[in-house]
Amino acid sequence: MTMAAGAGLVSMIPGQLSCSNPNSKVVVALIGCKGMGFSNLNAFMNNPEVQVAALCDVDENVLNKRAAEVEKKMGKKPDLYKDFRQVIDRKDIDVVIIGTPDHWHCLPMVYACQAGKDVYVEKPMGNTIGECYIMEKAAKKYNSVVQVGQWQRSGKHWQDAIDFVHSGQLGKIRTVKAWAYMSWLKPTYKEPCAAPAGVDYDFWLGPAAKRDFSPNRFHFNFRWWWDYAGGLMTDWGVHLIDFALYGMKASTPNSIMATGGNYAIDPRAMQTPDTQTTIYQFDDFILQWEHAVGVDLGPYKRGHGVAFIGENATLVVDRGGWEVILEKAGKKSEMKEIPRISGKGSHGEHVRDFLDCVKSRKQPKANVTIGKDVAVVAHMGNLAYRTQTMLHWDDQAKRFDNEAANKLIYPTYRTPWELSKL
Ligand SMILES: NC(=O)c1ccc[n+]([C@@H]2O[C@H](COP(=O)([O-])OP(=O)(O)OC[C@H]3O[C@@H](n4cnc5c(N)ncnc54)[C@H](O)[C@@H]3O)[C@@H](O)[C@H]2O)c1
Structure with a gap:
């Protein structure tokens, strides 16, 4: 998270930035860009503090299409990657969005937590019961703020x-x-x-x-x-x-x-x-x-x-x-x-809740334990x-x-x- 001029850091965990200034920038990367991953990124881009540093996909057709869409919306082309590990290695990235198929949720999330990043990961959180346990452990061990894409959790109705x-x-x-x-x-x-x-x-x-x-x-x-x-x-x-x-x-x-x-x-x-x-x-x-x-x-x-x-x-x-x-x-x-x-969709609110928690270090509405609990039951x-x-x-x-x-x-x-x- 890059700090706005004059903003002060509240708590610093090595490798992880945290601040209470609502104006501070949040530097984001998306891994898995085709369907829901890009819907998520769009919702992130609607928030003024979001900067998109990188997109990653193993399908370069998807990658190039999404890069052009990000450039059109944000005025700047993000860096493009095939290998998510290179994205996670980047120190300037605060948040990783994981929009890959379910079998590719666990490893990128655990690596991102280990690198001190916060994670917005799609549901179901893991593709097996055991992966969900590991993912919860990683988020807790590395103090990552994790929001699972169960966006109804941010819906008022x-x-x-x-x-x-x-x-x-x-x-x-x-x-x-x-x-x-x-x-x-x-x-x-x-x-x-x-x-x-x-x-x-x-x-x-x-x-x-x-x-x-x-x-x-x-x-x-x-x-x-x-x-x-x-x-x-x-x-x-x-x-x-x-x-x-x-x-x-x-x-x-x-x-x-x-x-x-x-x-x-x-x-x-x-x-x-x-x-x-x-x-x-x-x-x-x-x-x-x-x-x-x-x-x-x-x-x-x-x-x-x-x-x-x-x-x-x-x-x-x-x-x-x-x-x-x-x-x-x-x-x-x-x-x-x-x-x-009547009620309405709350995807935008869910992303906003996550961004607020990235700054406050509070638990988001669909935190890692909520994501784990329900994914475990569904896998059962x-x-x-x-x-x-x-x-x-x-x-x-x-x-x-x-x-x-x-x-x-x-x-x-x-x-x-x-x-x-x-
Ligand atoms: N929260 C929701 O309402 C909601 C809605 C739809 C989908 N989802 C979830 O989103 C996830 C993706 O689903 P989808 O329908 O968008 O899938 P999709 O197939 O449309 O997109 C997945 C993308 O990930 C890419 N990918 C695969 N492996 C990769 C890797 N190792 N590194 C980088 N990119 C990789 C694919 O090439 C593809 O572009 C699933 O877990 C799904 O359950 C959530």
Whole structure:
């Protein structure tokens, strides 16, 4: 962070700058520039203190396109890199935004924390349970401010809905539902071809197993393959299950079961299930996750959402708003129905919250522990699906009662990449 004239440093941690002057510049680099990474950078660039020093991508077509867009918006072309380690080596960079596919979140984030940088990392925070533990450890050990891209956490209507849940007015909550029914997400199989010119596919694969290039597993479509992501269970699951956990003040379940399959989509286009139901059992409630691609009529006629089913009433919240629906007449509750209160997206607010925390060194709204907690729960759902077993979780030992699931807690990285040891 470069200091504005006359500004004073408040606390200096070696390799990490911190100051309370809201005018101080924040020097930013983006790793992974195509989709959400660049949406994030755009939101950063809307803040006056942000300077964009560098862009990094293993696809030079993406890199050049994004560089021209940054130059147009900011009046200065950023430095361009293929290797994220060179970005992290730069001492002038305060903040790294990580917009790579999920299998490429952990290493850049841990390296960035080790280099004393603050990190805005996309969700799900890690691609395995074990990576999430390592990432949380790194952020804490190196005092990095980390915001995970669960931007609903900065949304007023989401907070209002959770405050209402916490007020107790719904009565005892025994079931929470979260779901994502996505008609627009309907992958179609594409014939194999060579990697486009300008793409370093081996670097794109990175720690994942070596494979021939396939457009079905590349930009955006990576989310449907276990090597790189966890399907809708982790993609939308982390956004919504996060609020289920927040509302219920819960973290890890006692047991997990899941079922589903690829009933609609050609499995050559999508390995993760296109249709899935996962049931988590906590001490005194159950959480049910459902997803489906290709259809959009979820519970309460909502494509996605979270429903807290209380003995007096049910609260339903989604990206568009929240409402409270009363239990049938005859109940003793004196509650009144709350018609839908509309809400809006809060991506810009989430980035602003992060920038403020970079300066104040406070914890941002979707901090590393929040990101870890929900990613772990979402991955548990996938492990129950993949092992086709009801899993029991020992939170002390951080182990399941199933060896096949335990083997998938930590990933196996392809040489020369190594899982960070902290
Ligand atoms: N918060 C949200 O609302 C939201 C929305 C969409 C996506 N996401 C998350 O954002 C991440 C990216 O998803 P996407 O759909 O934008 O992906 P994408 O495929 O559109 O973009 C990923 C980019 O990362 C690049 N990349 C891959 N490996 C790299 C490496 N080692 N170094 C540098 N660049 C590398 C790719 O070439 C590509 O340009 C995912 O984790 C996804 O879950 C979050």
